[in-house]
Amino acid sequence: MDATVKHRERMAEPKTEPPTLLHRLEYAAFRSIEAIVGMLPMDSCAVLGRHAGRAFQAVSPRYRHLIRRNLRIATAENPLSPQALDRLIDETFRRVGANFLSSLKSATMTSEQLAEHIETTNCDLLSREEAGNGLVVIMSHMGNWEIMAKLSGLHAGVSRFGTVYRPLGNPLMNQLTNERRAADGCQLFSRHEGFHAPIALLRSPGPMGVLADQRPGAQGVVMPFFGKLTSCTPLPDLMARRAKADVCTLTISTIDLGRWHAEMHLLGRSPGVTGIVTALETAMRVSLADVFWFHDRWRTDRTRPLSFYTKFDPEIAKQATVPMRVLLTLHDDSQEDADVLISALFDERPDLRIDWLTSLPGDHPDSRVVKHEWDHSAPEEHADGALDRIDASHPAPLDAALLFGGTEVLAKAAKRANLRSIIGCKVHGRPWTRSFDYPTHPDGWKEIAAELAAVPKPKKA
Structure with a gap:
């Protein structure tokens, strides 16, 4: 015994x-x-x-x-x-x-x-x-x-x-x-x-x-x-x-x-x-x-920037007073694509602030979307300054870049700005952290938004 x-x-x-x-x-x-x-x-x-x-x-x-x-x-x-x-x-x-x-x-x-x-x-x-x-x-x-x-x-x-x-x-x-x-x-x-x-x-x-x-x-x-x-x-x-x-x-x-x-x-x-x-x-x-601030307390995931790897009630996100900030570009500044994608992003994360680089005129009807002018023909060295100005336009820092219509110039600038998540369409290699096929129908944008916020299945032991 x-x-x-x-x-x-x-x-x-x-x-x-x-x-x-x-x-x-x-x-x-x-x-x-x-x-x-x-x-x-x-x-x-x-x-x-x-x-x-x-x-x-x-x-x-x-x-x-x-x-x-x-x-x-x-x-x-x-x-x-x-x-x-x-x-x-x-x-x-x-x-x-x-x-x-x-x-x-x-x-x-x-x-x-x-x-x-x-x-x-x-x-x-x-x-x-x-x-x-x-x-x-x-x-x-x-x-x-x-x-x-x-x-x-x-x-x-x-x-x-x-x-x-x-x-x-x-x-x-x-x-x-x-x-x-x-x-x-x-x-x-x-x-x-x-x-x-x-x-x-x-x-x-x-x-x-x-x-x-x-x-x-x-x-x-x-x-x-x-x-x-x-x-x-x-x-x-x-x-x-x-x-x-x-x-x-x-x-x-x-x-x-x-x-x-x-x-x-x-x-x-x-x-x-x-x-x-x-x-x-x-x-x-x-x-x-x-306080020991050396811990990345509000870290953004590289491939799922909208996800916390656990389920949560989006209503909770409405209580946030400091937004999660994403930089957004779209190919050809399509208003229809923008409406669908932005709506889908807010469905997943109501606490977002979207800084949208676009040539479309006028303010966005949702105050959580802030438009910034972007000249695609601007010299490459201007990209860092543009991102710095956008980042400084709100007390909270930028968290991720959704460059679905952006160029590699912007992606490299985002990397130099230490953004962990840089997502694009039909891109590969550094500095991109994930790539999607460019949607051919509105539901494709909804699927991308859902994928960016998805909770992955736990790995089997």
């Missing part, structure tokens, strides 16, 4: 691959950097990190574009001036560097040492003895994230604090993280191992942190986030309802070099996925520069 039980326990344990040479080199480099940072005072770590963030900004055009795109979306409802947006982008890179190095320093400190660098508000909510039920703490990747793991050690009466996490790809780094979290009183629960253990902690009762700001893809619920439609995780709501736990948000913001403010805001019983997403957004707006 004992042998059988032990065998089952071994089978239940998650399988981990042995570390490779690359894993060992990464681990050695990390521990070396950590050792150096650990010898510096906290404010010096923050200063050094700000310089590192500035240097990374200078050498990484990819992330410069991504941060700008994300912050344009996050501020689209209350647009910033170009100068203010540039300053916010610059500060975001500097804060990321400062928070990263400070997190490395914080990992080597005791909770008592770290407490000297943190101000807290309402963090006594973590103590659940008097409340009598668990607490789901909604968090984003924000500020000195090492504070999250040490919160239980910063307040008397909090014996443990759990978090749901995604295991690291490097097994050595993953083991180090788990051991340190355990020493700090924080239990890590892998997303890959189910949610029975996290629910048990909530029912004990205890607090459980959930990072809820990343895009879950097909497993998510489609709704507006910062006004723009995207996929949002239902996990915090599901956990809170199943464990009959309360919900709160956690904000970690920088107040000075090497100093942060951690604040919790109690929501009570779960307000549902929509209420949680709204509360998370409010928490992140406290300090946008402290």
Whole structure:
């Protein structure tokens, strides 16, 4: 009997691959950097990190574009001036560097040492003895994230604090993280191992942190986030309802070099996925520069730009206050083709704003369609400037190019503008990401619109 039980326990344990040479080199480099940072005072770590963030900004055009795109979306409802947006982008890179190095320093400190660098508000909510039920703490990747793991050690009466996490790809780094979290009183629960253990902690009762700001893809619920439609995780709501736990948000913001403010805001019983997403957004707006905007939160699919890879009610899209923007061209500027296609696109995604390059005169009757003049005979070098002007005509950035009547010149300009999805008709090769046959009847345009928003069938295991 004992042998059988032990065998089952071994089978239940998650399988981990042995570390490779690359894993060992990464681990050695990390521990070396950590050792150096650990010898510096906290404010010096923050200063050094700000310089590192500035240097990374200078050498990484990819992330410069991504941060700008994300912050344009996050501020689209209350647009910033170009100068203010540039300053916010610059500060975001500097804060990321400062928070990263400070997190490395914080990992080597005791909770008592770290407490000297943190101000807290309402963090006594973590103590659940008097409340009598668990607490789901909604968090984003924000500020000195090492504070999250040490919160239980910063307040008397909090014996443990759990978090749901995604295991690291490097097994050595993953083991180090788990051991340190355990020493700090924080239990890590892998997303890959189910949610029975996290629910048990909530029912004990205890607090459980959930990072809820990343895009879950097909497993998510489609709704507006910062006004723009995207996929949002239902996990915090599901956990809170199943464990009959309360919900709160956690904000970690920088107040000075090497100093942060951690604040919790109690929501009570779960307000549902929509209420949680709204509360998370409010928490992140406290300090946008402290948010880790390096995740492509509103990513557009290359071949299905209108799809979220999961079904959703188009009525939800009408709640979006920040549109998805597509650039459109049509062959010969056919009004009949345009009417059918535009109507079909709006049927799939009512939250669209269509920037239409056309020579047809007059405004479009639907305010969501904005016409732009385009001279097909213009020199190739004018294409970049035209796209820049169109992109800047709205606070939110362009998301995709539907160049059904466009030339390769426009497609290359769209590629240089970092648009992920560039769709055409009877085209092939780069920079195009998908090609359709040019429709010969109106239903063909409807089929194209439906295909751009289609939810693909799940792959068989």
